Amino acid sequence: MFNKIRVILVALILLGLFATAVFYGALTISLPTLSGSTVSSAISKPTVLRRDELGTAIVHAENRLDASYALGYAHGQDRFFQMDLLRRNAAGELAELFGASALPLDERVRFHQLRKRSQKMFATFPESKKEILSVYAKGVNDALAHASFPTFEYLLTQSKRKPWKPEDSLLVVYSMYLDLQGQSIDRDLVYHAIKQTFGANTLAFLTQPSQFQAALDGSRLPLKKVSIPEIDSIFLKTATVTPIEKDAEVGSNNWAVSGALTRNGKAMLSDDMHLMLNTPVIWYRAQLNITNDEQETQVTGVSLPGVPAIVVGSNNKIAWGFTNSYIDTADWIKLSEKDKTALDAESIPLPDGEKTFYVEVSHFGPVRRIDNEKYALTWVGYQDYAINLNLMNLEGADSVSDALAVSKKMGIPAQNMVVADSSGDIAWQITGAVPDRRKPADTPLPSARFDDAWSQQARDLPTVVNPKDQRIWTANSRAVSTSQHRRFGDGGYALGARSEQIKTRLFEKNLFDIEDFYQIQLDNEAMFLARWQGFLLEVLKAEPELFAEDIKEVEGWQGCACADSVGYSLVKRYRDTLIDQLFAPIESQLAAQNLSLTLIERQLEPALWQLVHAQTDSWKPHGVSSWDAFFTTAYIGMREQLMVAMTGHATGSLKALRWGEVNRLQVQHPFSRQIPVLSNLLNMPEVEGFGDRFMPAVQGKQFGASQRLIVQPGDEVNGVLTLPGGQSGHPLSPFYRTGFDAYANQGSTPFLPGNVLHQIEFSPESP
Numbered sequence: 001m002f003n004k005i006r007v008i009l010v011a012l013i014l015l016g017l018f019a020t021a022v023f024y025g026a027l028t029i030s031l032p033t034l035s036g037s038t039v040s041s042a043i044s045k046p047t048v049l050r051r052d053e054l055g056t057a058i059v060h061a062e063n064r065l066d067a068s069y070a071l072g073y074a075h076g077q078d079r080f081f082q083m084d085l086l087r088r089n090a091a092g093e094l095a096e097l098f099g100a101s102a103l104p105l106d107e108r109v110r111f112h113q114l115r116k117r118s119q120k121m122f123a124t125f126p127e128s129k130k131e132i133l134s135v136y137a138k139g140v141n142d143a144l145a146h147a148s149f150p151t152f153e154y155l156l157t158q159s160k161r162k163p164w165k166p167e168d169s170l171l172v173v174y175s176m177y178l179d180l181q182g183q184s185i186d187r188d189l190v191y192h193a194i195k196q197t198f199g200a201n202t203l204a205f206l207t208q209p210s211q212f213q214a215a216l217d218g219s220r221l222p223l224k225k226v227s228i229p230e231i232d233s234i235f236l237k238t239a240t241v242t243p244i245e246k247d248a249e250v251g252s253n254n255w256a257v258s259g260a261l262t263r264n265g266k267a268m269l270s271d272d273m274h275l276m277l278n279t280p281v282i283w284y285r286a287q288l289n290i291t292n293d294e295q296e297t298q299v300t301g302v303s304l305p306g307v308p309a310i311v312v313g314s315n316n317k318i319a320w321g322f323t324n325s326y327i328d329t330a331d332w333i334k335l336s337e338k339d340k341t342a343l344d345a346e347s348i349p350l351p352d353g354e355k356t357f358y359v360e361v362s363h364f365g366p367v368r369r370i371d372n373e374k375y376a377l378t379w380v381g382y383q384d385y386a387i388n389l390n391l392m393n394l395e396g397a398d399s400v401s402d403a404l405a406v407s408k409k410m411g412i413p414a415q416n417m418v419v420a421d422s423s424g425d426i427a428w429q430i431t432g433a434v435p436d437r438r439k440p441a442d443t444p445l446p447s448a449r450f451d452d453a454w455s456q457q458a459r460d461l462p463t464v465v466n467p468k469d470q471r472i473w474t475a476n477s478r479a480v481s482t483s484q485h486r487r488f489g490d491g492g493y494a495l496g497a498r499s500e501q502i503k504t505r506l507f508e509k510n511l512f513d514i515e516d517f518y519q520i521q522l523d524n525e526a527m528f529l530a531r532w533q534g535f536l537l538e539v540l541k542a543e544p545e546l547f548a549e550d551i552k553e554v555e556g557w558q559g560c561a562c563a564d565s566v567g568y569s570l571v572k573r574y575r576d577t578l579i580d581q582l583f584a585p586i587e588s589q590l591a592a593q594n595l596s597l598t599l600i601e602r603q604l605e606p607a608l609w610q611l612v613h614a615q616t617d618s619w620k621p622h623g624v625s626s627w628d629a630f631f632t633t634a635y636i637g638m639r640e641q642l643m644v645a646m647t648g649h650a651t652g653s654l655k656a657l658r659w660g661e662v663n664r665l666q667v668q669h670p671f672s673r674q675i676p677v678l679s680n681l682l683n684m685p686e687v688e689g690f691g692d693r694f695m696p697a698v699q700g701k702q703f704g705a706s707q708r709l710i711v712q713p714g715d716e717v718n719g720v721l722t723l724p725g726g727q728s729g730h731p732l733s734p735f736y737r738t739g740f741d742a743y744a745n746q747g748s749t750p751f752l753p754g755n756v757l758h759q760i761e762f763s764p765e766s767p
Contacts, residue, residue: 027732030149032077034758038146039765042069042138047762049074052753055727055735056285057303064392065135067288068308070762072139072164075284078728078735079305080144080161081153082280083172085670086306090174091115096349097157103348103355109178110346110357111366112381118170121387129389133166136308140164151730156671159351170387172306173412177381179275180413184492185330185379187599189370190590192332192443197589201229206586207442208606212528214499216428216464216472219482226606228616235585236622244587245598246576246693251476251494252323253521253696253705254416255502257512258470259424266712267420270517271312271321272705274698279669279684280736281725283707286310287753288395299395300716300752302707302723309392312709314751317398317422319713322415323474325430328440328489329380329414331454333364334373339447341367341374364450370593375444378454380414380433385457387411387433400425400465407431408461416474422714427465428472428479430488434458440489462488471506475499475696495602497528497694505696514718517710520696522746524561526568528694533557533571535612539631550639553654561692561699563660569642570657572692577638579604581621581630582611660688665744666701667724669731681731684724687744708743711751719751 034051045062049070052058057074061067075083088094092109094102122130141163150161195203205228209221252273259265275282283302288310290297301313312321335341339362346357360367364376380386388411397403403419410432417431436458437451462480464472476494478485504527505520526533537554540547550570557567580587583604587597597604611619615627624630639657640650647656669682691697691704698704704724711719724743728735742749 027152027730030147030151031730031732032143032147033760034077035760037761037763038142039763040069040138040142041765042135042142043762043764045764049760049762050753050756051727051735051758052756054285054738054749054754055733056287056753057727058287058289058753058756060289060291062290063292064290065132066762067290068132068136069139071286071288071303071308072136073143073760073762074139074286075303075305076140076143076164077147078730078733079280079284080140080164080729081151082282082729083140083164083168083306084161086175087168087171090171090178091118092346093349095355096351097159099351103350106348107357110348111359111368112174112178112379113344113346113359113361113366114171114174114381117382118167118174118387121170121384122167124384125388130166132308132389132392133169136169137164137166153671156675169307172304173387174381176304177386177413180324181329181379181381181491183599184326185377186595187492188330188332188441188443189375189593190595190597190599193590193593193595194586195443198231198235198586199229201227202231202586205229206607207600207603210495210603210606212477212496212500212605214473214475214477214496214503215481216467216474216479217481221478221482221485226610228610228614228619230618231585233618233622235589236620239584239588239622241581241584242587242591244580244583244596244601246579246601251326251698253473253475253498253502253698254321254323254418255471255473255506255520256418256420256426257472257506258420258426258466260470261510261512262424262712263511263513264712264715265424266422266714267319267424267426268512268514268517268710268712269314269319269321269418269420269426270521271323271418271707271709272521272698273312273322273707274704275706277665277667277702277704277706277724279667279682279725280727280729281667281706281723283311283723285721285723285727285753297395301709302721309389310395311391312707314711314713314716314719315395315397316716317713318394318400318403318419319421319711320394320403320417320419321709322417322431324476325414325416325432325479326476326491326493327414327430327434327480328442328491329433329435330491331378331437331441332444333376333378333447333450334444335362335364335367335376335447339363339374339376364447376447378450380435383433383435383455383457385411385433399423400427403427404429404463404465408459409457416476416479418472418474420713422712425466426470426472427463428474429463430461430480434461434488438487442490460487469507471503473499473502473506475502492599492602495528495605495694498696498698501525501527501694502696514710514712514720518708518720518748521705521708521710522690522697524691524695524697526557526559526561526571526692526695529568529571529575530559531609532575533559533567536571536574536635539635542628543632549654561659561663561690561695561697563658563688563690565659566654566657568659568692569662570639570654572659573638573642573662574635575608577634578612579608581634582608582619584621658688660690663689663692663699663701665689665699665704667740668702684737684740685744690746708748709751716752720748721751722748
């Protein structure tokens with residue numbers, strides 16, 4: 001018997017080793033070839049694709065079409081599966097890869113019918129833009145054809161790679177629309193539900209303006225005293241406390257100073273876009289060098305795999321960066337009995353068939369039924385001007401004024417564009433697809449009040465050029481003036497605390513260099529939470545013997561989201577807990593309609609602060625004897641839950657709650673979450689957290705700065721471009737993790753490419 005067991009064990013070990021060898025063998029032969037030469041019918045002139053020690057794609061071409069081909073080839077080699085996911089995410093075609101478990105997500109996205117919209121939009125493009133997308137697609141598909149073996153993702157999903165189509169690039173942009181605006185689309189429905197269930201006074205209370213404001217012109221929304229409304233006790237009694245998502249804010253920081261505030265007289269730009277952090281990272285380093293009619297254009301920055309453009313970067317004359325603007329770009333229209341609707345069939349592919357999904361559509365947009373009423377969504381993403389390739393026109397801009405002219409006609413999700421130029425000028429402008437409708441609404445409108453100007457792109461875009469203080473900043477809160485605010489609406493602005501802190505830092509000095517800007521990007525001082533630290537200390541000191549250790553940690557919290565701060569963890573999580581518990585009656589009612597306060601959580605600070613100080617009886621949670629008892633029990637419950645999450649036990653030393661561990665950065669590959677055995681191969685190393693939400697150094701466990709860029713146009717050699725991961729999506733590539741260590745340790749990598757390690761030469765086919 002023992003011998004049989006031994007034979008079986010040996011066989012299992014050998015089988016495991018064989019399977020591992022086969023897996024790694026397949027991985028190895030699927031690595032792309034990064035050096036060599038080839039011929040292509042898609043290019044007109046000899047073209048070169050090089051890669052440096054970070055894997056940066058360095059393209060040398062004689063025209064923009066050939067450059068698009070080479071960039072497509074590089075994207076296809078390094079990031080095709082990521083591109084595939086992006087197009088499928090927007091089209092609602094993930095179930096074809098992952099099976100029926102992905103159907104709910106596909107059905108939710110199919111509501112927007114973005115595959116049909118991208119096909120229709122591509123058909124209307126001018127021939128010059130069609131040609132760019134077609135040549136780019138040819139580069140992607142040639143890279144696939146030259147790959148000897150599909151990458152591991154297709155082996156694990158037992159699926160085939162589908163060729164890239166020109167309109168797929170539009171789906172990639174739509175995927176960014178969904179990331180940047182997808183959640184805020186339902187914001188009006190949340191407002192409507194609150195108003196219907198709790199009344200207009202409650203809606204006004206929950207959405208009152210905050211004291212944290214940092215508009216560029218210094219204007220402030222009036223802070224009127226909003227009375228705390230009564231809340232029916234039945235809502236308190238039936239409330240279920242559930243976590244209200246706190247880390248859903250997709251945003252960014254950018255700022256600039258003019259040449260008057262730099263040592264070399266050139267303007268300086270900083271940009272760090274905040275998104276979910278996965279492996280591979282969303283952005284892709286690239287430099288395009290185009291020599292055309294003896295004119296040389298060099299554009300360096302980050303591209304989005306799937307799109308033939310540099311998204312943010314510099315052309316040596318101007319540098320530009322974006323943050324999500326959060327102006328209002330969606331309205332819900334309440335349909336009348338006279339408004340006609342129809343059903344459109346959407347076929348969702350599955351690995352072994354397909355499912356038909358029906359979307360109800362109207363003249364105003366797709367329709368959702370709520371309480372037997374029909375509401376149609378009118379969204380900027382559905383408009384003809386939502387996507388174009390005009391972002392590429394920034395490559396040829398010579399000055400701030402050129403860049404502003406170009407940006408008025410760009411088809412991208414509405415952004416705060418900050419631009420700087422080599423002569424020292426700076427500017428800000430709302431940029432992208434902005435509807436021309438004049439009266440944005442926060443709750444659904446009757447169809448009779450629909451504004452036909454939705455079909456037109458706004459031209460009266462807010463702009464600031466060379467302000468007197470020589471500084472510009474944005475961070476997803478209101479940047480426009482109060483009058484412009486009424487014109488463009490609120491699509492879910494961030495709380496202004498982060499913007500205020502950036503503004504404060506920019507006025508602490510009158511002369512800046514690259515390192516000064518980098519320190520602002522890494523600024524994790526907890527200015528916003530300081531008053532909550534004081535509030536928590538009052539709660540704890542009411543029972544000093546019970547909370548002796550807690551008081552010590554909160555008093556010594558260091559005033560920052562620092563890795564070794566226990567006090568910061570306690571203060572931050574306590575505020576989160578108060579939100580969950582005090583607003584549970586409202587969240588419970590919204591959940592019944594598949595809605596959530598998550599969509600307006602960033603606006604709740606004024607109401608929350610008012611509640612904890614006024615301590616109104618009608619809002620006192622059900623079952624507690626007093627507000628003081630509530631504050632204490634809420635803290636104890638929060639601490640126990642946090643201890644269990646971190647240690648598995650409800651009691652123990654508070655040292656286990658260091659912020660660096662509580663907010664540990666985990667940049668993971670999507671597959672490793674489903675197949676943990678692949679974690680070491682696919683994930684970035686875990687590192688201690690160092691930032692949080694309401695400060696410039698934004699960081700969650702899987703969220704944060706998707707890139708850190710600092711550059712002066714005309715002095716790119718001293719610029720910084722740091723990404724939280726490498727260029728390649730292939731785990732055995734030498735470029736899979738390059739740059740991550742610098743990012744994780746608050747270091748930096750150069751903006752410009754370095755020494756060339758690989759080169760592919762493309763030659764046009766002979767006539």
